[in-house]
Amino acid sequence: MTAADAVPIVFVHGTRFSAGQWSMQLAALQDEFPVLAVDLPGHAKRSAEPWSLNSATEIIASAVDSLGHGPALVVGHSLGGYASLEFARRHPKRLRGLVLAGASASTRGLWATPYRWVARLVPRIPADRLTQWHDRFLRRLYPPEVVEATIRSGYAFHTLPAAWDEVLGRFDADSMRFVQAPVLILNGERDPAFRSGEAEFARAHPDARIELVPRARHLANFDAPDAFTDAVRRFARELPAVG
Template sequence: MTEADAASASYAPNPSYATTAPPIVFVHGTRLNAGQWSPQLAALRDDFAVAAVDLPGHGARSEQPWSLAAATEVIASEVDALDRGPALVVGHSLGGYAALEFARSHPDRLRGLVLAGASASTCGAWATPYRWAAGLVPRLPADRLARWNDRMLRRMYPPEVVADTIRSGYAFHTLPDAWGEVIGRFDASAMRHVAAPVLILNGEKDTVFRSGEAEFARAHPEARIELIPGARHLANFDEPDAFTYAVSRFADRLPDAPAAVT
């Protein structure tokens, strides 16, 4: 297996399903990896061509330096690898902001966008939680943070939901650089660069990261908000079936991709 293979998980759809179904690329959140999306990949792979990527500095790409530009190229490469035209990109937290940057830099590769836990401004006073996290993490030993995360995930979620995430490890070393670049860069105005329909999909109890959802939705003519009842920031872990169904329903309603010019 090559490094590129290890850095993503992808599945071709069942050939009996419509060829108009959009491919779906999942982009993980802060410190996590492509394993975050194992419940969604398993549930969707019979209906869609699906993939989950490791961002630079995370998972199988843990040795690669972080940058938003590199993150967008990782997403673009996975869209191209699925070879089914523009994709629905689903980004959680850090991955949501990377997906917004991808939407700006690669509009031709985007068929739809799901922002999960990524509809809060990272500018001005709203960036305080991000600055706090980016400043605290380097002061704590990575092995201690990893043990704490393992215990937390095992206590809160069933093994089939979190096993792949735990197995692939955490990217605490990348967090300061990643959030250092995101802070001050994104607010609702970023939605004006998204040339595709948008679903803002948040956990009902994710009060910090959904704080700007109304402003984000108002800034885009084809954006809507959907909340997952009882879910927190890791909504796809808290309520994997509800999260998957919301993504699937949004994918089914996307307009067909424009025909390729020959």
């Protein structure tokens, strides 16, 4: 693959996190691919912006255009994966491939019930206490090079209720029919909740496959950054040339 052929890659973070979630992937891939990670509305540098899926998809579209290499591979984790599905529906010509990481569960029906409960609970807990809990959690589980960029960017607890309210009840395997590009469903092996619909999501698309990151949980790119990055790299190299 020449520099001119390299697939641009846009990374979209999960709930409450930021572009910093992808620091390891950006560092590992930037010598081969044009890469960029975005902050979704209400998160990190966009903390003051109100959340909406419409705004999220336009942010992803702007990132794709800014890389200047045509349609991009979009890698979305959790909330970012569902936002990327919406981007695929609204901007099919800007999408060259899609990686859904921890975003292959239906957000409809009973599955959504505990998440609605959490969304109601979060605003009742002081943000500084939530920040302390998250900092300790991340530092206990992961080395500094994996999580420090995320910790420095802070957490968007205030955005969680609005973001989940819009996503819950909206997505299921039928959403895959709007994706007009190859799909890699990339899940942590030990992420049963968000793997629950992976088979249905894969069957709903003519060019989708499932790959599991061994021993990884929901934050697969933190649990196994090298394996996660390698899966994205291989998928990017396999994507057909534009035109």
